[in-house]
Amino acid sequence: MDSGVIEGGLNVTLTIRLLMHGKEVGSIIGKKGESVKKMREESGARINISEGNCPERIITLAGPTTAIFKAFSMIIEKLEEDISSSMSNSTATSKPPVTLRIVVPASQCGSLIGKGGCKIKEIRESTGAQVQVAGDMLPNSTERAITIAGTPLSIIECVKQICVVMLESPPKGVTIPYRPKPSGSPVIFAGGQAYAVQGQHAIPQPDLTKLHQLAMQQSPFPLAPSSQGFTAGMDATAQTGSHELTIPNDLIGCIIGRQGAKINEIRQMSGAQIKIANPVEGSTDRQVTITGSPASISLAEYLINTLIRGYRNGRELMLSATPPPLFSSSITLRSLSAKGNQVFST
Template structure:
C-alpha cells in the first residue's frame, strides 16, 4: 500500500539543470487524446480567459488544444479555486500548459510577487496516483531528480466522501514545473486507469445540502480537520454545535435584525494574516464570493478565555456557511505550512 502523505524534495546539493524535456511517452500514447486538470484562482482564471475570451482563444489557436474552465461558482472541493482542463494530444497539451504557466508567472511578477518558486496543483484520480508514485516511491523520486521540482501528493484520508481525486502539488521555478508536469502527464498518458477523456472540467455535483442550509457549492465543503483548529460560538442558524472547548462562558450569537443572521468564532492570531491576505485580497475575495459581511476584531480583542481573534460573519445562512468554509480553508492551508 502506498503512503497516504507523500512529499519529496530534490537533494539540497543538486544543481540547476538546463531546460530539456525528459523522456516522452510512446508514439501511440502521444497521439491518443488525453487531458490534464489543475487549479487556478478566480483572478488567474480571468487573466487566462482575457478580455472577451481573447487570450484563451489565442492559446487554443496556437496549440490545437482545447482549454476549458469551470464556472465562476464551481470550485474544487475544499478550495476557492476554479479548475482548468486542457485536452488534446499530448504535445498539444504540453504547449498549452507552457503558455498558461508563462501567463500566470507574468501575472505574479506584475503583482510584485518575487518568489521564483511557485506552485501548481494538478488534479489526479486516486486510482492513478500509484502510477506517479511507483514502487516504494521510485517513480516520483525519479521525477524529482529529473525536474528539480518539489512534488507533494495530498493524503488520501483527507478526501471528501464520494470524491476520488487528489491534488499533486508541483513547486518550483517555471522551467522546473514544466519538466515535472511533462513527466507526470507522460506517466498518466500510459496509465490504463487514467480518464483520458472528460466532457467537463468540473465532474462533481453542483451542490451539497446541509441541515438547515440551502444548497452550498460543493467547493465549500469543510474539511473536518479545520474544526479542531478553531473555537466556535454556536451560530444559532444551522443546528450545528461548534467546538467551544476552552471558551469559558461562550454564548450563542445568532441574530436576525433585518440584516441577516450572524455568527462569531475564534481564529488563532497567527492565522489572521492568511485570512486577510496581502492588501486584504483574501478577505475581499471571500466577501465577494460569499456575499457575507465579515468583521475581524482588533489586535488584543480575543474570544473569552482564549488568545483567538474574533471573526463575525453576517448574512444569509448560505452566505455565512460559504464564508465560514472559505475562512477555514485558509486557516487549514496556513496550518499545513
C-alpha cells in the same frame, strides 16, 4: 514509454485537469476572454474552464500531446508573468516559484509515488521541480491534487513525466471527478424567509424560501422557530447535529445515483455530510447518517425523500432549487436527538 513519446504525440490524446484559484483563472481568461482565446488558437488544444462562483476552478486541457503541452506552457508563462509583475511592487528579494495543482484519479497515485516513494523521488531529481501528492481525496470525489512548484521548464518537464506514468497505469474502477463547490453568500433563514447576505444587506431569496419551507414540512424532527435565524450549511460555527434515516436496501441505489452523482449533488446542495452505512447481514435496511446544521439536515432529508418518491413513481428526478411536486411516501425516518431515538413516519 518516455517523455520523448509524450512530446512527439504519436496520436496520443491527453486530458489534464488543473485546479486553480479564481484570481489565477481570471488572469488566464484575460480581459473579455482574449488571453484564453489566444491560447486556444495558438495551441490547438481544447481549454474548458468550469463555471460557478467558486474560490477554485477547474481548467481542463484536452487534445493531442503537442497541443496540450503548448497550451500548458502558455499557462505557465502567464503565471510566471503575474509573479514578475507582483514583484515590481514588492520589497521581497527572492522570486517565488511558479506553483500549480493538477488533479488526477486517486487510483493512479500509487504508481506515481512508486514503491517506497522511488518514482516520485526520481521525478523530483530529474526535473528539479518540487512535487507533493495530497494524502486525502478532494471533497466528494475520488481524485487527489498534486502540487508542483519550480521554474516553468521544470514544471513542464515534471507534468510530462507524470503523464507518462498515467498513460502506463490507467485509472482503476470508477472515477468521481472533483467539482469545486460554489462559495455562495451566507444564507440566513428568519421569520420563515430566506435571505442571502451581501455585505451589510440581506437580499430575499424566494426560491430558497420555498425550498426551506418544504424542508421544514418534511423534517421528521421539526426545528424550533427562531427570531434570530441561522445559517444553512455555510457557517462552520452554526450548531451542528446528527440525524439518522432507516432506508430499505432496494432504495439506496436511487439515492447514490450513477457513479455517486446523486449523493454528491445532495451533499453540495444541502451543505450536510451524508454517510451510508455498509449493509448488515440479515437486515433489509441501511442506515444513512446526516450531519450538519439544522437547516442543512432538513434540506438533505427533503432531497433524499424527493429522490425516493420519484423512484417509486417510476421516474428519475433532477434536484434543483425549485423542488418538484411532493409525492406520498411511507418511508420510516429515525431521528437522533439528545432525548433519545424517536421514530417518525411521513
